[in-house]
Amino acid sequence: MNRNIVLCGVGGQGTVLASKLLAAAAMARGLPVMSAETIGMAQRGGCVFSNIRLGEGVHSPMIEKGTADLILGFEPGEAVRMLPFLKPDGAVVTNACAVVPASASLSGFDYRGETMVEYLQKAVKKLVVVDGQAACAALGSPRVLNMVLLGVAVRTGELGLALEDLLEVLPSQVRPQFVELNRKALTFNL
Amino acid sequence: MHKEFIMGNAAIAMGALASGVNLVAGYPGTPSSEVLETVAKKRKAGTYVEWSVNEKSAMEVAAGAAYAGARVMVTMKQVGLNVASDPLMSLEYIGVKGAMVVLVADDPGPISSQTEQDTRTFAMYSKLPCFDPSSVAEAYQMVQDAFALSEKYGTPVFLRPTTRVCHAYASIDLKDEAEYQVHQPEGFVKDSKRWVIFPRLAFANHAKIEARNDGLKTEFADYAGNRITEGAPGVRKGVVAGGISYAYVQDALAKLPAEVRPRLLKIGTPFPFPEPLACEFLKGLDEVLVFEELDPVLERALLFTIGHNSLNTKILGKLSGSQPRSGENTIDGVLNSLREFTGSSVPMQECASKELPPQLPVRPPVLCAGCPHRASFYAVKRAMAGKKTIFCGDIGCYTLGNAQPLDMCDTCLCMGAGLGIAQGVGHIEPDTECFAFVGDSTFFASAITGVVNAVYNQARMTLVVLDNSTTAMTGHQPHPGTGKTLMGEVVAKISIEQVLKGIGVTVVETVDPLEHAKAVATVKRVAAEPGVKAIIFKSPCIAIVPPHEKHAVDDAKCVKCKRCIKELGCPALYLEGGAVRIDQALCTGCTLCAQICPTHAIGACHE
Incomplete structure (x- = not known):
């Protein structure tokens, strides 16, 4: 099995932990894993992405355009930005809620998540839109968006992994006091 | 294993x-x-x-x-x-x-x-x-x-x-x-x-170093990190790659038809360059394409090898104009170059989206919501409004003080350079109020000699130390002012204030930048003093302390003047259908926006 996965969002949304959990789950299945992360200045509110590549015979940690099986958007505009990486029949799972940058507020650019979601609905055949804000509110923590999205993504079947694979490795990736909260987020039903 | x-x-x-x-x-x-x-x-x-x-x-x-x-x-x-x-x-x-x-x-x-x-x-x-x-x-x-x-x-x-x-x-x-x-x-x-x-020793050892490096050219020819992968029979083209570009080349070559595959040379030791291995690689090749990032190091070494051994292979790379001279390589760029180079007709990968996307927001990195640096920059900006000033920045999170609307970083060069630049500008433009901003870790790393220089050479400038008690940009490493070492020992903190006073800075004032009115008054007072003087803005990085009470906007009091957004540029502040909102996930309760709101419409959310 080979899979190319793009996680994207805004610095601080927790893409790195999500990609580590995904990698750990794939490794537990005996798959070789490679990934590339954005670390550094962009983590201060800039665009961040993780490329994850599962399977044999892979050398580059970076994904070529038009080859991603799934894009997991933590922010709808960032999912749109990464769309050139999606393969023609690829899937997108995205949070509906926009993160409005200070630059948009200042320049008077009326940036809306709805516009992004509408575009994605036209451009992508396999699309799942998640109300991340509502999910986080229901779970009582703004910090679990990454797990909610990952849980939805794995249930699409596009990752070639099962929810159980993620749950099994969860305790090895988060501190003991957060295992239960993250488990709830991964299994959260919209 | x-x-x-x-x-x-x-x-x-x-x-x-x-x-x-x-x-x-x-x-x-x-x-x-x-x-x-x-x-x-x-x-x-x-x-x-x-x-x-x-x-x-x-x-x-x-x-x-x-x-x-x-x-x-x-x-x-x-x-x-x-x-x-x-x-x-x-x-x-x-x-x-x-x-x-x-x-x-x-x-x-x-x-x-x-x-x-x-x-x-x-x-x-x-x-x-x-x-x-x-x-x-x-x-x-x-x-x-x-x-x-x-x-x-x-x-x-x-x-x-x-x-x-x-x-x-x-x-x-x-x-x-x-x-x-x-x-x-x-x-x-x-x-x-x-x-x-001593010169004698340097002379003797220089010769030994050159001899050793000559020997390494041959030794490295047998090193596993340098190797040739044979191409398809009859193909008289070759590819050379090093670093991450080699990974891109491997994935890209796997997409090309087997019969056009060029011979491949991977270089893992760019210096000393494994010349004998390169000679073996070049044998029978008409053309070679080089993939590397930054300087054309491998390309030059190949050109040298060709000249040195009287070979006759054409080398394509950065110097020949075939590859970009700056920026990083991408797998897409490498694949396109290889398609062209091998003359293969593999179609470009199709993408899912054909429609033009809507306008996307630009996301330059910004100071975090609640970052004390924002308050420090804003205090200096308010205090010096209308005066002829230069704000010399430095390397760290606070370089982001250059962004609108703060616009408080006129120069940035390298670690600790802001101090020297402020002095230099002051010598040429005596009527300019020269400020240098430096973080606490950068202060210890490379700003202290700049302060000594300023005091000794009678500069007139204001040093602003942004002390957030950590090395924030690179991931919160301890430094001499934090009282902790990487070995886990608790040690005496080196006081920036005492260092400055010891050097002879006459006025050194420490103030919390999140007390806005007091901070502005301090800047005004210190900036008016002669000579080299310093303000230490002391407030911890939001990432190393728990947040305070989150704040929200009272719509009944808010007159939508948007002063908070326009003046501060805090990422927690945004507009929602004309109304100012505070992102509760980002707000740290720094209170800076509440302090500057003209109608007192921002307050703590008492849950």
């Missing part, structure tokens, strides 16, 4: 530990910081680690340990090497006992750096052998090979990964602790003929 999913930088750290490293010193800098952090986390009792005050100190501490026979590593980013270059250039002439690996992370793009300098070029200049890994697994192997080579020849050796290797993760085989080497340093043996650099 066991398998682990590990970051490139962590793999380098684990490789150093497997080599029995006794001491590792460094200064944080993206993309290198995780190397030393991982050594610190995974080390055993026999390994000493420190965040040195800067790269020069790290190099000198490591040199001393290596003189005493230890296996040592020094870690830094590429611009850090500039700071460490003074001791390193001489150290190459002296050499080391034990072993020394100089880990320098390059940053093509650049993604988080001031320059696109190439440590492979520095290796040629300084005459140090250089390893250039193309993957996480190879970085793990090469750091061990670098220790072995260093010990064999008594020379410091470069390991120079780039961002895409440093920050890549891969599941790789790591040695178990039982397989680690154990190295017992012999201790320093007095011998002034060996350890004291």
Whole structure:
């Protein structure tokens, strides 16, 4: 099995932990894993992405355009930005809620998540839109968006992994006091 | 052996530990910081680690340990090497006992750096052998090979990964602790003929270094990190690649039809260049395309090889105009070049989206919501409004003070340079109020000599120290002002205020920037003083302390003047259908927006 996965969002949304959990789950299945992360200045509110590549015979940690099986958007505009990486029949799972940058507020650019979601609905055949804000509110923590999205993504079947694979490795990736909260987020039903 | 999913930088750290490293010193800098952090986390009792005050100190501490026979590593980013270059250039002439690996992370793009300098070029200049890994697994192997080579020849050796290797993760085989080497340093043996650099010694050792490097050209021809992969029969084209570009080339070549596949030369030691292997590779080739980032190091070495051996192969790369001269390579760019080069008609990968996307927001990195630097910059901005000023910035999170609407960073050059630039401008424009902003870690790293220079040479300027009690941009490393070391010891904090007073700065005031009115008054008072004076804005980074009560906007009181948004640019503040909102996930309760709201419409949410 080979899979190319793009996680994207805004610095601080927790893409790195999500990609580590995904990698750990794939490794537990005996798959070789490679990934590339954005670390550094962009983590201060800039665009961040993780490329994850599962399977044999892979050398580059970076994904070529038009080859991603799934894009997991933590922010709808960032999912749109990464769309050139999606393969023609690829899937997108995205949070509906926009993160409005200070630059948009200042320049008077009326940036809306709805516009992004509408575009994605036209451009992508396999699309799942998640109300991340509502999910986080229901779970009582703004910090679990990454797990909610990952849980939805794995249930699409596009990752070639099962929810159980993620749950099994969860305790090895988060501190003991957060295992239960993250488990709830991964299994959260919209 | 066991398998682990590990970051490139962590793999380098684990490789150093497997080599029995006794001491590792460094200064944080993206993309290198995780190397030393991982050594610190995974080390055993026999390994000493420190965040040195800067790269020069790290190099000198490591040199001393290596003189005493230890296996040592020094870690830094590429611009850090500039700071460490003074001791390193001489150290190459002296050499080391034990072993020394100089880990320098390059940053093509650049993604988080001031320059696109190439440590492979520095290796040629300084005459140090250089390893250039193309993957996480190879970085793990090469750091061990670098220790072995260093010990064999008594020379410091470069390991120079780039961002895409440093920050890549891969599941790789790591040695178990039982397989680690154990190295017992012999201790320093007095011998002034060996350890004291004099012109005579430099002359004698120079010749030895050149002879050694000539020999390494042949030795490296047999090194596993340099290798030829044969192409399809009859194909008279070749490809050369090093670093992460080699990974891109491998994936790209797998997409081309087998019958057009060119011969491939991978270079893992750009210096000394394995010339005999290159000659073997070039045999029978008409044209060669080179993939590398930053300087055309491999391309030049190939051109030299061709001239030196009277060969007749055309070399395409950066110098020939075939490849981009700046920025990082991408797998898409490599694939396109290879399609053209091999004349293969593989169709371009189709993308899912055909429609033009809607306008997307630009997302420059910004100071975090609640960042005390925002309050400090805003206080100075208000206090100096209407005056002729220059605000000299420096390297750290606070470089982001340049963004609108703060616009409080007129210059930024390198670590600690803001102080000197403020002095220079002041000598030419005496009517300008010259400010230099410097963070606490940068202050200790490279600003103190600038203060001494200012006081001694009678400059007129205001130094603003942004003290957030950590090294924030690179991931919150401790420094001399924090009272903690990387070994976990609690030590006396070095007081920035006492340092400044000791140098002779006459006015030194410390104030909390989040007390806005008081902060503005302090700036006005201190700026009016003659000579060199300093303000220390002291407030911890939001990432190292728990948040205060979150704030919200009372729509009944808000007159929608948007002053908070327009003046502060805090990412927690945004507009929703004309109404000002505060993102509850981001707000830290710093209260700066509440303090400047003209109608007192912002207050704490009492839950």
